Amino acid sequence: MPEKNRQIRLAARPQGEPTADDFELVECEVPSCGSGQMLLRTIYLSLDPYMRGRMNAGESYAPPLEIGQVMEGGAVGEVVESKLRGFAAGDIVIAPLGWQEYAISDGSGVEKFDPKLGPISYGLGVLGMPGLTAYTGLLTIGQPRPAETLVVAAASGAVGSVVGQIARIKGCRVIGIAGGAEKCRFVKEELGFDDCLDHRAEGLEERLREVCPTGIDVYFENVGGAVFDAVLPLLNRFARIPVCGLIAHYNATGLPEGPDRLPLLMHAILSKRLAFRGFIVSDFADQTPQFRADVSGWLQEGRIKYREDITDGLENAPGELIGLLRGENFGKKIIRVGHDPTAHTAHTAHTAD
Amino acid sequence: MPEKNRQIRLAARPQGEPTADDFELVECEVPSCGSGQMLLRTIYLSLDPYMRGRMNAGESYAPPLEIGQVMEGGAVGEVVESKLRGFAAGDIVIAPLGWQEYAISDGSGVEKFDPKLGPISYGLGVLGMPGLTAYTGLLTIGQPRPAETLVVAAASGAVGSVVGQIARIKGCRVIGIAGGAEKCRFVKEELGFDDCLDHRAEGLEERLREVCPTGIDVYFENVGGAVFDAVLPLLNRFARIPVCGLIAHYNATGLPEGPDRLPLLMHAILSKRLAFRGFIVSDFADQTPQFRADVSGWLQEGRIKYREDITDGLENAPGELIGLLRGENFGKKIIRVGHDPTAHTAHTAHTAD
Structure with a gap:
């Protein structure tokens, strides 16, 4: 012992x-x-x-x-x-x-x-909590449909990489956001996303607009902050936003300076009929067997990389x-x-x- | 002619x-x-x-x-x-x-x-657009369950009065918010809400907390502004917020002063797993026949007043x-x-x- x-x-x-x-x-x-x-x-x-x-x-x-x-x-x-x-x-x-x-x-x-x-x-x-988070949040709340555009940040990470790859399997156009050229290259070339933007480079909102010419239908929210600010104006009518994390805020000690954009967000929810829903992985624990079966199959077929x-x-x-x-x-x-x-x-x- | x-x-x-x-x-x-x-x-x-x-x-x-x-x-x-x-x-x-x-x-x-x-x-x-708005937003997005607490503002109005009365029929505890003592009395005594608060009186947040001792499960959003601010801290885990109108903002010419509470709202969505969804009545036009049948029946039974x-x-x-x-x-x-x-x-x- x-x-x-x-x-x-x-x-x-x-x-x-x-x-x-x-x-x-x-x-x-x-x-x-x-x-x-x-x-x-x-x-x-x-x-x-x-x-x-x-x-x-x-x-x-x-x-x-x-x-x-x-x-x-x-x-x-x-x-x-x-x-x-x-x-x-x-x-x-x-x-x-x-x-x-x-x-x-x-x-x-x-x-x-x-x-x-x-x-x-x-x-x-990929076969545990982050994978189940990606799988359940994307499929249950995000409800991706073929030819829709999905955006996910932290795209090289444990959750984001799985979100994007499953959305590709479901027929979406998938745009990742990641920090630095090396991660972006990995997301595009290894994970097969349609594109990946570096959030550290200038003009994220403008670049995102260019790569999402038909707007954004699903935004899997795991970061918040500047990425959310760039995504919000591009959301399409009836867009779905599973809210799974807000890493950009976790070290914050108070609210940012004004103006107060809470009414702006509520107005966007109303006028574009957006659906925001927060979740944590345990809310969907009953989907674990289906998740394990699907994702281990996709891993073995090489359709999900990790x-x-x-x-x-x-x-x-x-x-x-x-x-x-x-x-x-x-x-x-x-x-x-x-x-x-x-x-x-x-x-x-x-x-x- | x-x-x-x-x-x-x-x-x-x-x-x-x-x-x-x-x-x-x-x-x-x-x-x-x-x-x-x-x-x-x-x-x-x-x-x-x-x-x-x-x-x-x-x-x-x-x-x-x-x-x-x-x-x-x-x-x-x-x-x-x-x-x-x-x-x-x-x-x-x-x-x-x-x-x-x-x-x-x-x-x-x-x-x-x-x-x-x-x-x-x-x-x-009650048998047209406002009634259909109330019926579909409440039942499809709000999903009221027996013994839950629902809050709705503009409670004496065309939408709010129907939302609250249908929620009562579905077994909810229903709290209305309205402007002035006369409307509040009408909402409570004529429409049969469990309580109704005057938003023009002082201390709305505190009074709302008192009449919602177990929190709020469904908030039917048709006003925004100070009512939303009072509701937000009281929302329970898994609360549903159909967003149908924001009358308090409609005359606004710009955003309010800071701090920026957008991150606060996103944090609430995440940590309480809230579901916000905007809608307009035409999104649910296919529910019109069921709506007409249900609501005209409730009117004839005296369960909905108008x-x-x-x-x-x-x-x-x-x-x-x-x-x-x-x-x-x-x-x-x-x-x-x-x-x-x-x-x-x-x-x-x-x-x-």
Whole structure:
């Protein structure tokens, strides 16, 4: 049995962008496993934009973390020891392990992951929560139809890349938005989007207008900010806007200066008969089996490609989350916390390149 | 055959609230009726908030009126002479006659109205466009469920009164908002809403919070402005907001001062998984038969009550529209332009009081 556990805890509530001082790396005992429990070892930890919201005091769709609590996060883990029916040592699971090397679980929120579906880290991305977010938000709320134009930002990321590729499969013209020329090239050439714009270059609104000559029918909202501002005037009548994230706002400490554009947005909703709907992935958990079947099929057919951005070492998680919120990752951001026992299995049918 | 026609035309585009000078009363010849046409006589003209939008130059869901054009408006009319198959002299019709005593029509947008359904003026209200707006927006987008709380403003008006009464029939707790104690008393005592708040009194947000202790599940948006601001913090998770009008904004000449609350609204949509959807009544025209059947049934059972605010004389339409935009009407605003040949028919089953 392992003896030492390492954890990263919330040390302070960030003001704006988080800094290293907002996190604390702590070494402690590995907890022991009672009846009806199991001990899990973290292999891959997922970093996601929503984590920034949990660091705030205000209420969102989940209660905030308390100061001193272990940072929350989904992970792929291995069962080390089990006193819980249905789980055995060696099982690979997707579980809310948090930012730590070992955790005790009573099975809540834990799901076994079959390594035959693909690399086990995909359970945190295209075959996991971000993939389900993309699939359900796009198909249930976005309702893409052939020949419509869809726009999605963070297009090289875990959610955006899947949104755009599924929309292509459904017959849409798909425009991505990403940060930097390298990501844009990847989105266009590797993922097969019709075009991809660099939001860091000048004149986004004008360039977007040029590549959307017939307007925008579906905007999958996961960033907000300047991208939303460029999209809003181009939305067509009856456009659908699934609202899944607002990463551009997460570090904001207050509202921007005026004028107050809330009435402008309401007027657009009315005059163009727009449909905005917010969602989180758990709202559509019942679609998981259909999602897994569809997306693993599309992966195997090569119709969906997927890129990961993996960094080694739990101690690097704070810096990588800060980078993620700045858009510095390139692909689904993952921290490799421990050894992957399946890493030498061949998964050629599933890899992106 | 009549010889003189009177029309009210758009004389100037209003800056903010319209004034009498923005309208021009013109006397002209009664047009003659060619083959495939009919001559219609206006009996009742409907005044509605959307007319303010048509007076602006900017595009909305319909093209703007040009200066010098006859003001648009729905009306109940009588066929004077018909060279159009399917219509005969004496027929009562609902038609887009505009603000004038006589008009030529080729039948576009004209619908016969059966006087047996109720007073023919009801075809402009509870049994016409405002009623269909209330019915479709509430049931299709609002999706009210038993024991939920619904809020609607302009609650004594043509749309709001029907929204609230149908929501009551569907088992909701219904809170109205109206302007002045007399309207509030009517909404509560005559229409049977659970409560009604006067938006002219102080502390609307606080009073609304008191009467919605379990939050708001459906907000039927037809006013915007201060009412929306009071509603937004009280919206429950998964609340639905059909957006049908924004009368509080129609006279606005620019955006309000900051801060910019657009990100605040987007954050609420995301964190509470709200669904906002704009619509206009023609989007749901296919529901008209079901609407007519349901609402005329509820009228006859006394489960829906309806109040009109009728003013005589075409020349009074401009002043009455200005008053409507200020909320001075009490009930569905109608101008009686000409004699109602059905006025002595008994319709006791349909009248409000």
